[in-house]
Amino acid sequence: AEMIKKRPKSTVTAVAWHPNNQLIAVGSCDYRCRLYSAFVRVVDGQPQTSNWGTIKNTGELLYEFQSESGWLHDVAFSPLGDNLAWVSHNSIIFAVSAADPSQITMEATNYLPFRCILFMNESALLVGGHEFSPLLYNYDQKQSKIEFIEKLDRQETATGRQSVGLE
Numbered sequence: 001a002e003m004i005k006k007r008p009k010s011t012v013t014a015v016a017w018h019p020n021n022q023l024i025a026v027g028s029c030d031y032r033c034r035l036y037s038a039f040v041r042v043v044d045g046q047p048q049t050s051n052w053g054t055i056k057n058t059g060e061l062l063y064e065f066q067s068e069s070g071w072l073h074d075v076a077f078s079p080l081g082d083n084l085a086w087v088s089h090n091s092i093i094f095a096v097s098a099a100d101p102s103q104i105t106m107e108a109t110n111y112l113p114f115r116c117i118l119f120m121n122e123s124a125l126l127v128g129g130h131e132f133s134p135l136l137y138n139y140d141q142k143q144s145k146i147e148f149i150e151k152l153d154r155q156e157t158a159t160g161r162q163s164v165g166l167e
Helices: 160-164
Strands: 010-018 023-028 034-036 063-065 072-077 084-087 092-095 099-107 112-117 124-128 135-140 145-151
Touching: 010 160, 023 072, 034 072, 034 084, 034 099, 063 092, 063 099, 084 112, 084 124, 092 124
Parallel strands: 010 072, 072 112
Antiparallel strands: 010 023, 023 034, 034 063, 072 084, 084 092, 092 099, 112 124, 124 135, 135 145
């Protein structure tokens, strides 16, 4: 943490490594997702190319993405590392692409807060949290949209003794 320039101003709640291991995304309670260079010359040798820009100095802040409100619970890179997504406590899903980092896409949902997010491929997002069921979304970077696909766990409604597993 001492090598980080422009540190988060609040508690760090999530960390995600880029597939090339030379970038790191950090989510925090100050409503921001930050992308830092994690390049260490002694370990990595030479910086790898990245669609997020030139990887130079260890701890250098490459991007800072502002969320609407709500602290961040989780951040994730897509398998190729070209897309970055995060979820916040106010049930909003955010995504951004290395092709246009100035264009942050967001989807405000009516669900309870999400605690985790995972890219299944370059566009499929799986989120989970207090909703009791994982939800599948599609991130379309070209149209700047995040669309709900389906709830993956369709639970039957139980009442009384069944709901607490006594029958």
